[in-house]
Amino acid sequence: MKTQFNTTNQRPSMASLDMQVFTGLAHTMQTAAIAALIFVAVTFAPKLKRRIQLARIPVFATSKGAVQSTRGMFQEGYQKFKDSVYMIITPDGEDSVIIPTALMPELRKLPDDVLSFPKAVERLMEVEYTKIATEAKLAVHAIKSDLTPALSRLNATISDEVDAAMRQYLPSCDDWTELDINRKLIDIVTRISGRVFVGPELCQDPEYLDIGANYTIYLMDAIRAIKRLRPWQKPFLAHRLPEMKKLRAIEKRAAEQLRPIVKERLEAEKNDPNWQKPEDMMQWLINRNAGAIPADEIAHVQLGLIFAAIHTTTTTATNILYTLAVTPECMDPLREEIRNAMNENGGQLTSKALQQMLKLDSYMKEVIRVHALSVSSFMRRVVKGITLSNGQYLPPGVMIEVPGDAVYSDEAFYPSPNTFDPWRSSDIRQSGTPTDHARNQFVTTNETNLLFGYGRHACPGRFFAANEIKLILARLILDYEIKMPNGESERYANIEIGRSIIPAPGKTIMLKRVEI
Numbered sequence: 001m002k003t004q005f006n007t008t009n010q011r012p013s014m015a016s017l018d019m020q021v022f023t024g025l026a027h028t029m030q031t032a033a034i035a036a037l038i039f040v041a042v043t044f045a046p047k048l049k050r051r052i053q054l055a056r057i058p059v060f061a062t063s064k065g066a067v068q069s070t071r072g073m074f075q076e077g078y079q080k081f082k083d084s085v086y087m088i089i090t091p092d093g094e095d096s097v098i099i100p101t102a103l104m105p106e107l108r109k110l111p112d113d114v115l116s117f118p119k120a121v122e123r124l125m126e127v128e129y130t131k132i133a134t135e136a137k138l139a140v141h142a143i144k145s146d147l148t149p150a151l152s153r154l155n156a157t158i159s160d161e162v163d164a165a166m167r168q169y170l171p172s173c174d175d176w177t178e179l180d181i182n183r184k185l186i187d188i189v190t191r192i193s194g195r196v197f198v199g200p201e202l203c204q205d206p207e208y209l210d211i212g213a214n215y216t217i218y219l220m221d222a223i224r225a226i227k228r229l230r231p232w233q234k235p236f237l238a239h240r241l242p243e244m245k246k247l248r249a250i251e252k253r254a255a256e257q258l259r260p261i262v263k264e265r266l267e268a269e270k271n272d273p274n275w276q277k278p279e280d281m282m283q284w285l286i287n288r289n290a291g292a293i294p295a296d297e298i299a300h301v302q303l304g305l306i307f308a309a310i311h312t313t314t315t316t317a318t319n320i321l322y323t324l325a326v327t328p329e330c331m332d333p334l335r336e337e338i339r340n341a342m343n344e345n346g347g348q349l350t351s352k353a354l355q356q357m358l359k360l361d362s363y364m365k366e367v368i369r370v371h372a373l374s375v376s377s378f379m380r381r382v383v384k385g386i387t388l389s390n391g392q393y394l395p396p397g398v399m400i401e402v403p404g405d406a407v408y409s410d411e412a413f414y415p416s417p418n419t420f421d422p423w424r425s426s427d428i429r430q431s432g433t434p435t436d437h438a439r440n441q442f443v444t445t446n447e448t449n450l451l452f453g454y455g456r457h458a459c460p461g462r463f464f465a466a467n468e469i470k471l472i473l474a475r476l477i478l479d480y481e482i483k484m485p486n487g488e489s490e491r492y493a494n495i496e497i498g499r500s501i502i503p504a505p506g507k508t509i510m511l512k513r514v515e516i
């Protein structure tokens, strides 16, 4: 059989076709291989470079290491490398550099273009898809300059709201009554915070209360769902997730509810000379921008506040109540202190009365020492390379964090750390120097008190949160007996989800109104 050669006039034979296809395929594969190599180089080279730059740092454990929980990993790491910088490779593949307490002060004041809080939040919160605001400049400014200075003036209003919220959400409890206290606290805290965020009418509106109680839950559900996707799937599938649709829907409802109120207030300011500006965050946000930012943007900031304020406060208060239910011996000293402080302040829970409650403050602080909300704190991403005073270079892109929970169990900072000592801080404050007094408060932020973070981004809402929690606790302690159900005496164990440690939801405690 003659071999057929392909010419322009001839139909190609099967063999030459095969050859052409093969050559074409080979080219395509070559191109694909080069593209893949470039992709791998672009994607992994910075990571590889970082690894080389961090090579001197000991790596404690990988995600597949022998230690089971993230908390255990951080605690064991602390035992081994407490005073030095070390690295933990977390299950999400982050190179996380753990900073010892001694090196924290030199990082405290670095600006965001060197060591960034928003950039640390970006990947954690899947910001590319959730679109939540990582820069909270407007909110932070309004909290620091308007809310915190107004706290003593607003205290009576907030205290009245606490009473109203208790009446609304707690049953009469004339006899021992079993309550899902976490659920109740979400509603109570949403209403009280709402009074300060959006004013007296809206904070009682069922639509606002529903948004306030659920926004954080929907956001966290969406983040978890996105994290379950493979990285390459995210751009295509993230927006179609049912959890994301729920998130977008609640954001839309918030904008629809808040938009007309912002417009109404702007109109009133323009047209009504007798209009009195309300004292709430909504107004402070409007004032700070002289109406220059769109109403939808204010709604966005309000959602950011809801996220920052409500579940953090509720989780903290739930931790305290789960503990109160198993420490009945603390109830009388606390009750006596609250009554004395009220007697000295005209029978009211004034700001000054709250400041005088050293035992209550100490109890709250000790609960959080034993039941921290997170294994780590001060999470930041390095933007410009930093050389630490020990000579270690931290390259751009690296995440740093501090093992806050492990610090709380360090004998050097907290003697007998395994003992729950409710008056640990009040004893120091009563007998110590002014510095001891200042460094041992619930709202203190420093290298060994990390509930509210550390440095320039430390929680600006902590003064409001502390007052709110104290007002709720003072009412509960004055008016109720508290115990565990079914004669139990063990505290509910907290549950760990990644770096978070939260009180188990859905658990009950018993309340009975005190007979006077």
Ligand code: HEM
Pocket: 117, 135, 136, 139, 140, 143, 305, 308, 309, 310, 312, 313, 316, 373, 377, 378, 379, 451, 452, 453, 454, 455, 456, 457, 458, 459, 460, 461, 462, 464, 465
């Ligand atoms: C017990 C309740 C609360 C806890 C445990 C808590 C905790 C925190 C933590 C850990 C941070 C990050 C700090 C850092 O990394 O250095 C933070 C930031 C923040 N918190 Fe709170 N928070 C609470 C209540 C509140 C409240 C009531 C508000 C609002 C009134 C608020 C507003 C904020 C804001 C706006 C930020 C971001 C600060 C910034 O970007 O500079 N928080 N909070």
